[in-house]
Amino acid sequence: MKFERLNEIENILKINGSVSVNDLSKRFKVSKETIRKDLDYLSSKKKIGRVHGGAYSFEYNKSVPYSARDKMLVNEKKEIASIAADLIDDGNTLFIDSSTTSIQVLKKLLSDGKKLKVITNSLTCANIALKNDNIDIYMIGGSLNKKNMSFKTQTPEIYNSFNADYAVLSPSGIDVKCGITDKSASSSKMLSSFIKRAKHTLIVADHSKLDSVSAFSVSPLTEIDGIITDKINDSNSWQSAAQKYSFFIKEI
Structure with a gap:
């Protein structure tokens, strides 16, 4: 039984x-x-x-619809978002992906009264923008993935049209050896472009994504500025990596 x-x-x-x-x-x-x-x-x-x-x-970040992911680890995501939001200034331009944790960062920034320009493929971001005068949003359009509430562009060269102060991202895999990875070729290309064209990159992710490797490479850890998470399972390895590759890692 x-x-x-x-x-x-x-x-x-x-x-x-x-x-x-x-x-x-x-x-x-x-x-x-x-x-x-x-x-x-x-x-x-x-x-x-x-x-x-x-x-x-x-497997939730790979198989579960956005509506379900949005209800998971909510308190942890809000605390991660609070730390990330404190690093971002009023008037900054942001790249934001369609992850639920990144969306929490956006919500916290807006609740703090900060004015922002946001470049995103997220339909959820667009819906938030409709209700808030403090955000100017630039959509990267394409075919709509209803499950993830995001757009997949058919012209990835469009990424080169934008620049930002911060990329706020939550890829599906973050690993000491393999770096930043994601679950699809199209999303990994977008995240890679965001990182290259942002002055700073913040990885915001709950602990289920740490020590996880997805199929497609995004960037090495040398290209990010920090990781904010709720819990680090192998603290020694991550602290060593942070020192070696010059990024910070912070637990809530």
Whole structure:
């Protein structure tokens, strides 16, 4: 029975991206303590990630729609965003990708009353811009990916038309050896261009993306200025890399 429950919990997470202890307790008709032990076990086997009150799938950034990702690790993303926003000045121009963490940075900047120019492929950014006079937005258009709420351009040379003070990005993979990577050829090309054409690059990502490598290379760690995350699993390796490649890494 326990083995079947563990398998089903994994399947639920693969489909939904995240789940709460309360929901699983009701679904399986077992105590919350039993569910916590199940989640702790799966986490110890590195099959899922644990957060207070629930768990999430390590594959969420690759397979789960934006609407689901937007509800995951919300408090952690907001704290990451708060640190990043303090580094960005009023009047700056930003490259922002379509990740939920980068969007949180934008929301924090606007709540602080900062005026911004934003260059993005994110439909969510565009919707935010409609409701706020402090943001001028420049869209990189193309075919719409409804799942990720973002556009894929057919003319990548358009990236060379823009420059920015900061690139605020949350790629799917960040690794000491392989650097910055992402899950598709088109998105990796966009992120690479953003990094090259920005004065500074901030990587904002929860811990599930650290020590992860995706299929397509974006840039080496030498080209970024900092990583802001909620938790570092291998602190010694990352601190050594930060010193070697001259970037900062900060936990919330």
